[in-house]
Amino acid sequence: MLTIITQVGGVLYFLTLLTAKAFKLNQLKGLAMFGVLYLITSFAILPAMAPVFGRTALPFTGNLKPLNFGTCLLNRHYVTPELKYQLVEIADEMNKQFAGSVTHYLDGNFPFFNGFPLIPHLSHNDGKKLDLAFFYTKKDGSINSAPGFIGYGIYESPAEGEVDYPARCREQGYWQYGILSSFVINLGNGDYQLDVDRTRTLIKLMAEHRLTSKIFIEPHLKQRWELDQYKNIRFQGCRAVRHDDHIHTQVR
Ligand SMILES: [Zn+2]
Incomplete structure (x- = not known):
């Protein structure tokens, strides 16, 4: 669903799950981590990478x-x-x-x-x-x-x-x-x-x-x-x- 709506959200969610499991984070910390990761990606990484794809x-x-x-x-x-x-x-x-x-x-x-x-x-x-x-x-x-x-x-x-x-x-x-x-x-x-x-x-x-x-x-x-x-x-x-x-x- 996240991939359909936001393109990168699904991948980020998957990365969060792996990290949360590795570091035994509880649900709240996992969710906070996803939020921070998502915002950094959306407002810093994607604008920098999009020109590679002509956007x-x-x-x-x-x-x-x-x-x-x-x-x-x-x-x-x-x-x-x-x-x-x-x-x-x-x-x-x-x-x-x-x-x-x-x-x-x-x-x-x-x-x-x-x-x-x-x-x-x-x-x-x-x-x-x-x-x-x-x-x-x-x-x-x-x-x-x-x-x-x-x-x-x-x-x-x-x-x-x-x-x-x-x-x-x-x-x-x-x-x-x-x-x-x-x-x-x-x-x-x-x-x-x-x-x-x-x-x-x-x-x-x-x-x-x-x-x-x-x-x-x-x-x-x-x-x-x-x-x-x-x-x-x-x-x-x-x-x-x-x-x-x-x-x-x-x-x-
Ligand atoms: Zn249209």
């Missing part, structure tokens, strides 16, 4: 940050240097256009090995893929938080008369397409409103950037936000999950 850690301060620090704690914020460069540049531009605005990323990739999947994402296995959070404005005027704890699962559903892929995919038997809403809690409680202006600007900056290969959002949002001229904004297919709660982007 680098995304920042967790500045104009580009994780929506949830757990993303970094679980080692899910590694991307290629090109993608990092692109994102930092775009996040700075967003901050310039919208004073104080922070761009939040969600899941990226693990630090090592092409082909090692970042479950549940189908394609985040080569450092070139990253999910970004939508922007929201809170009733109290603050602009840098979101209603969902993990940034996924709060859908901007199709309106009456809009193309409705969530319904189409469900009818075709793809039960997983909208699964996230079943266990994601909306913490916003009506306090949040999607910031269309900022979200649309971010998507446009991404779509116009020379390094971008593809962006996935739901077709009804592409239509609603008048992004039809961008051929690199595509529909991800029914085998994936809905993309009206976040933006998926990938570089060449």
Whole structure:
């Protein structure tokens, strides 16, 4: 389980077990040892080793940050240097256009090995893929938080008369397409409103950037936000999950 969620956690747990046995440590000491080992590995060793595998850690301060620090704690914020460069540049531009605005990323990739999947994402296995959070404005005027704890699962559903892929995919038997809403809690409680202006600007900056290969959002949002001229904004297919709660982007 630790390997699936964090890539290196399983190996570290195994090392801890061996050490704890050799030194006859009790459970509490073993657990503390695992915690220390895990933190040192995640925040000192992995960032230093990732470049060997063509990856680098995304920042967790500045104009580009994780929506949830757990993303970094679980080692899910590694991307290629090109993608990092692109994102930092775009996040700075967003901050310039919208004073104080922070761009939040969600899941990226693990630090090592092409082909090692970042479950549940189908394609985040080569450092070139990253999910970004939508922007929201809170009733109290603050602009840098979101209603969902993990940034996924709060859908901007199709309106009456809009193309409705969530319904189409469900009818075709793809039960997983909208699964996230079943266990994601909306913490916003009506306090949040999607910031269309900022979200649309971010998507446009991404779509116009020379390094971008593809962006996935739901077709009804592409239509609603008048992004039809961008051929690199595509529909991800029914085998994936809905993309009206976040933006998926990938570089060449
Ligand atoms: Zn994605």
